[in-house]
Amino acid sequence: DGGITQSPKYLFRKEGQNVTLSCEQNLNHDAMYWYRQDPGQGLRLIYYSQIVNDFQKGDIAEGYSVSREKKESFPLTVTSAQKNPTAFYLCATRQAANTEAFFGQGTRLTVV
């Protein structure tokens, strides 16, 4: 079954802990993206990657880190440096730089 898999769907984290959100795709898309969705603010770009072993900061990269060791995978780590990590996180992929994006179901992260 083709698509984008984000896991887990819900995640709870204690303050001061790092946590990693998974994004896996079997669409063979080159580009992958991480967004954060907050009410009234739309989707804000955290990081994006157009090829393996390369990635770029988005508009709100502070407190986050990523890796792109495989084409299929683009995990996002929310570090303790992120001041307000509670949010809905969306992963997206694109076949090429100027095509439409496809989205995963998202991970809702709550800091307790």
Next chain:
Amino acid sequence: AQSVSQHNHHVILSEAASLELGCNYSYGGTVNLFWYVQYPGQHLQLLLKYFSGDPLVKGIKGFEAEFIKSKFSFNLRKPSVQWSDTAEYFCAVNAGFSGGYNKLIFGAGTRLAVHP
């Protein structure tokens, strides 16, 4: 920096009313434009897209959008909304080829509520 502005944060309509959601972007180069929809509890889905050619593009479920380059706008329209159109709508812009990288930037979204 590139940005996308959606003018209406919340829109409430009755069924059969016409809809127009505004979207403006700030980028002077080549752009690709998108409208996405997020129904309650579902993931984002593409409504329509503009890459080149006819500036009036038609999408799924009776939606259309017009690209007006001189106004940096890409407004979404539907002549007659249905209750099932209740959702959040996002405008997105692929902002060119800055240093070989493409950022896909989204607006803040518009929540549409359609009453029967």
